[in-house]
Amino acid sequence: MTDLISVEEYLEKILGTVRPLNHFPQPLLESLGLPACEDVHSSISLPVFDNSAMDGYAVCHADVAAATADSPVHLPVVGEIGAGQATLLAMSPGTAVKIMTGAPVPQGCDAIVPYEWTDRGVANVVVSQAPSLGQHIRPAGQDVQVGDLIVEDGSLLGPRQIGLLAAVGRDRISTRPRPRVVVISTGSELREPGTPLAHDSIYDANSYLLAAAARRAGAIVYRVGIVRDDATTFRDALADQLVRADLVITSGGVSEGDYDIVKESLRELGTVWFGGVAMQPGKPQGFGLVGEDETPIFTLPGNPVSSYVSFQVFVLPAIRRMMGLLPYSRPFSRGLLTHAISSPPGRRQFLRAAYDVDAGRAVAAVTPVGGAGSHLIGDLAESNCLVVVPEDVTSIAAGEQVQVLRLDEEF
The missing domain is CATH 2.170.190.11 (Molybdopterin biosynthesis moea protein, domain 3.)
Structure with a gap:
């Protein structure tokens, strides 16, 4: 276990490397869901006249x-x-x-x-x-007066704030842009959905899973076609994509196998860290900077559950930091476990579960979904939260309180 770093240590490394994108004036609708990067004072009164x-x-x-x-x-x-x-x-x-x-x-x-x-x-x-x-x-000025502070630096721009800015004549506001995220899946066994499968092939779910998660996080997403297990092909594909990327996510090719070409290709650069994180699923991780513009890259595990959990724990905070959104990480909620669970010592486990809010209960019920296998994407789809089991806890009884990350909640 000594070669594993903690979840906190790895996340701190990521957030210390990723920087917020530079802000600039953007059209109002492009700024929806982003934090303002300026104070806005009204130049007119509302109503403008009686x-x-x-x-x-x-x-x-x-x-x-x-x-x-x-x-x-x-x-x-x-x-x-x-x-x-x-x-x-x-x-x-x-x-x-x-x-x-x-x-x-x-x-x-x-x-x-x-x-x-x-x-x-x-x-x-x-x-x-x-x-x-x-x-x-x-009466004129009943709602807003000339000089009133109507949007504060750092405040989140929702539909109501956008409407107010338009009402006082602003067509732009300074915000950080949505990061451009490139998603690459690697693996010679992968096939595009909608095409025939061979006896030894599988459909590429990861790139869709990660691209959808990044888009939900607020990013502009470019999903790249499948890259086969060839180091030169991967390096060429990455080089082609860096021109339009603020952040790159790959999945697969980061373990210890003979065909783990992502690790093989990027390790030579000396700017990408590869190692193990004390978590389950998602132990093999990679993160660093690539290209002339030092673009952040996440190399996530190939199993879909590992990849998705890694996104939620590490990539999502990085995307939010680039946009200037606080908090970076999902806040914890609490719930009562309906069934006993076990967890390996020394690893923080992220267990798929269903979070059920019932008006008749003071605390939501949390029901584990499926097994612990990192390939069980069907169970992942049925889940709406992750139970977070600390490294020093090996079992939790039914009826005990647990910490959860609610996956579908805006924050």
């Missing part, structure tokens, strides 16, 4: 203050103002102006009478209910 909250009539309040159903007020209608069609800028006492929702209130108006309180007259209007002073007028 405007009507109702379809109705702009009036002088004093003219209609006494209006009732039994004693209505009659006023001449001297004009009409639609949203974006404001040609009438002022009105006189003793008159009414038809006005639509959102249209600017003319000077001299201090109340809006909704259509429902009138006979909807065209040349003359009969007002049968009085508004209060200022009623149904949205």
Whole structure:
């Protein structure tokens, strides 16, 4: 066990190497889900001008203050103002102006009478209910004032923040870009889904699994075709992809076999570390920098469960660091184990399980799914969490609390 490094040590090495990408102004929709890299102060007020909250009539309040159903007020209608069609800028006492929702209130108006309180007259209007002073007028600056801080540096840009930025006239905001992630699967036995299988071949699930996970993490993903077990072919494929990569993920070829060409090819560079991490699954790992631009590369194990767990524990935090998203790693949740489990000593085990939230329970139930085999992708698909068993724990009884990583939760 002495040759294995801990999960924390390896993750610290990764996060100490990977750097946040440089920020620059991006179109609003491109910044969705990313943290702002600047404070944004509004250059305008919202509303920009006093405007009507109702379809109705702009009036002088004093003219209609006494209006009732039994004693209505009659006023001449001297004009009409639609949203974006404001040609009438002022009105006189003793008159009414038809006005639509959102249209600017003319000077001299201090109340809006909704259509429902009138006979909807065209040349003359009969007002049968009085508004209060200022009623149904949205005053300028009621929502946002010039100079207000509307987005703070570091805050996450969601749909509501994007809408607010657009409302004050911003079409761009400074954020770090989504990292461009290249995913490469290696293995002469691999075949593309949708093509025939030979007696000794399997479909390439890993590249789809990892590409989908990276995309869900917010990255721009390029899934590369299968690379056979040949060192020259792998080096050529990697060199071709580095031009468009901020980060590279490979799967397979990192153990101790005769055809583990990823380790063979990259070890010569002297910039990629290969070794064992005290975890199950996912013991064989590789990480380092390649190419002139020192692009980070993760070389993950070939078994799909090992590859996916490695992504969640190591690659996901790196992608989030590149985007400036905090926290880097998934937070732990807690649950009650429904069945007893065992774990090898000295290894942190990540066990597939189903996390079941029930309103009748104070703590969610956590049910192990399938066996411990790192090839069991069917069990992985049925899981929605990973039970994290510490290195010094070899068994946990049913009914005990466990730490879990909830795989489908946004954070």
